[in-house]
Amino acid sequence: MKKLLVIGLLLGSNLLFGEASAKLAAELAKAPINTRVDVIVQFTEGVTTAHHKIVTDMGGVLKQELKSANAAVYSVPQHAFAELSNHQKIHFVSSDRVVHPTLDYASAAVSAGYALQLQLHGENVGVAVIDSGITGTNDIHYGSPLSASGVVYSESFVPGKPLAFDEYGHGTHVTGILAGDGTASRGSNYTHTFTGVAPKVKIVNLRVLDQNGMGTDSSVIAAIDRAIELRKVFNIRVINLSVGRPVFESYTKDPLCHAVERAWAKGIVVVVAAGNYGRSNSAKTNGYG
Numbered sequence: 001m002k003k004l005l006v007i008g009l010l011l012g013s014n015l016l017f018g019e020a021s022a023k024l025a026a027e028l029a030k031a032p033i034n035t036r037v038d039v040i041v042q043f044t045e046g047v048t049t050a051h052h053k054i055v056t057d058m059g060g061v062l063k064q065e066l067k068s069a070n071a072a073v074y075s076v077p078q079h080a081f082a083e084l085s086n087h088q089k090i091h092f093v094s095s096d097r098v099v100h101p102t103l104d105y106a107s108a109a110v111s112a113g114y115a116l117q118l119q120l121h122g123e124n125v126g127v128a129v130i131d132s133g134i135t136g137t138n139d140i141h142y143g144s145p146l147s148a149s150g151v152v153y154s155e156s157f158v159p160g161k162p163l164a165f166d167e168y169g170h171g172t173h174v175t176g177i178l179a180g181d182g183t184a185s186r187g188s189n190y191t192h193t194f195t196g197v198a199p200k201v202k203i204v205n206l207r208v209l210d211q212n213g214m215g216t217d218s219s220v221i222a223a224i225d226r227a228i229e230l231r232k233v234f235n236i237r238v239i240n241l242s243v244g245r246p247v248f249e250s251y252t253k254d255p256l257c258h259a260v261e262r263a264w265a266k267g268i269v270v271v272v273a274a275g276n277y278g279r280s281n282s283a284k285t286n287g288y289g
Helices: 002-021 026-030 049-056 078-086 105-109 112-117 170-179 217-229 255-265
Strands: 036-043 061-066 071-077 090-095 126-131 150-156 202-207 236-241 269-272
Touching (some): 049 061, 071 078, 105 112, 126 170, 170 202, 217 255
Parallel strands (some): 150 202
Antiparallel strands (some): 036 090, 061 071
């Protein structure tokens, strides 16, 4: 009888734990006994004073409401987790998890680290960045046309903006991913050094976007034409075109598509934005946005 009773109690506790854990994040089950943890409690409906009382009655302390998530942040004692996760008005309980930027994943995503291990840094390769211009930083330097790396040529195709400096920020951001040399994060004060995919390429800066990040097809096409003209001067092997707009007609009629095809036919790899908005059929062209 004693054995059966113990087994029955264990089974019962497992069922209760299973029900509770369905509403409790896995990491909270490992919280030390007799500690308090900052948790986000999501409710099954909009948060009210009555919802706060559910948690405070269990020893929780309200820290902040999160209306968009039907939730709030509380400091809660560890012993209250099971009771919280069993409450019918609580949808889920999770810890207030730490978030951090992951800008260093760009190179890893394309296995650039392997190329760098092989000492392939992009020497003598030209990359035309058709974007909002480039402002020099510690990681991106300006050189002369004869420089081995860095920004070796700049030109603006934006009407009324004769200089190719970046007034929007996107072009500098893209260039850092492409060719940042890590100077700004190198030394004893830093735990990581962030370098671009190919830190020794020659950058040809062709500005087509204004201070609002806006441009025109004609400016982009003119920049592509210039890249084609300069391809032998700077050994331009790549055009980076991280700009976009909706699809209005078939690629067989779109002048921007024609310009990209021409650059490709001249032996340049054209890297084009894949479409942040996914499929867009607003113009009845079955294209991507």
